Amino acid sequence: MEDFGQILRAAIALFIIIDPIGLIPVFMALTHDATPQERRALLTQAVYVAFILMLLFAFTGTGILSLFGISIADFKIAGGILLLVIALRITNEAHYGVSAGGRPGVVPLAVPLLVGPGAITTTIVLIGTRGLWITVSAVVLVFLVSYIVFRYVGYLYIILGKTGADVVAKIMGMLLAAIAIQFVREGLQEIFRL
Numbered sequence: 001m002e003d004f005g006q007i008l009r010a011a012i013a014l015f016i017i018i019d020p021i022g023l024i025p026v027f028m029a030l031t032h033d034a035t036p037q038e039r040r041a042l043l044t045q046a047v048y049v050a051f052i053l054m055l056l057f058a059f060t061g062t063g064i065l066s067l068f069g070i071s072i073a074d075f076k077i078a079g080g081i082l083l084l085v086i087a088l089r090i091t092n093e094a095h096y097g098v099s100a101g102g103r104p105g106v107v108p109l110a111v112p113l114l115v116g117p118g119a120i121t122t123t124i125v126l127i128g129t130r131g132l133w134i135t136v137s138a139v140v141l142v143f144l145v146s147y148i149v150f151r152y153v154g155y156l157y158i159i160l161g162k163t164g165a166d167v168v169a170k171i172m173g174m175l176l177a178a179i180a181i182q183f184v185r186e187g188l189q190e191i192f193r194l
Contacts, residue, residue, distance in 0.1 A: 003134065010126050010138035011145075016176055017083070017118040020146040022090070022169030024157050026113060027150065036154060043150040046109030051143040053115045054123060058135050061124035072128030073190035079121035080183030086118045087180055090173030114146070118176070125183060 031039040065075060126135040149156065160168065 006130055006134045007137045007141065010130050010134055011141040013126070013179055014119065014122055014138055014142045015145065016172050016179065017086075017122050018114055018142060018146060019090075019169060019172045019176075020114075020149040021156070021160070022165060022172050023113055024149075024153055024160065025162050025165045027109065027153055028157050030109065039153070040151065042109065043153060044147070046106065046114060047143060047147045047150055049106045049110040050114035050146075051139070053111065054119065054139045054143070055136065057115075057120050057123050058127060058132065058139055061120075062127050065124065065128075071190075072125065073187045075121070075128070076125050076183045076187030076190070079125050080180045080185075080187060082121055083118050083180035083183065084177055086116075087173045087177035090176065091170050122179075129186075 027039075027043060031042055034042065065072070123135060123139065126138065130138075157165065
């Protein structure tokens with residue numbers, strides 16, 4: 001039961017950072033001229049590619065840190081600062097004005113919208129703090145929920161509207177800022193304990 005609680009906490013952190021509900025207006029803008037079937041195919045492809053990339057970072061992230069001699073505490077501080085910058089952008093900017101040129105696919109839907117710096121940072125930090133099994137389980141859970149959200153993106157956009165999706169994104173940005181501060185605080189505590 002304790003493992004499930006850790007998986008759930010890790011999944012919530014990742015879900016907030018990936019923010020599939022807040023990305024609904026972006027996806028609608030990028031696929032505005034696509035049929036519903038084409039939109040579903042593009043979003044399914046994006047989720048699958050993003051999921052594989054996240055698993056790749058989950059399995060290789062700590063190895064990359066070791067290669068460069070970076071501790072988890074160092075990465076927590078750097079990642080926390082990066083997440084804080086992303087959170088500030090989310091809460092302070094209208095970042096949904098995306099131009100839909102051609103057919104979007106893996107880029108920018110999978111990368112950097114689903115698997116961006118924040119998601120990568122969080123995954124690597126979670127590996128170091130919660131372990132591989134919990135992190136991989138959280139990644140699977142988040143992408144399963146994200147797939148369901150994107151499968152019904154048209155309906156959700158009708159329900160939320162642009163304003164509703166923007167409000168959700170702002171709330172997610174505030175929660176992301178809190179997670180960022182937590183990462184920095186934990187990293188500093190680990191460094192000063194040494």
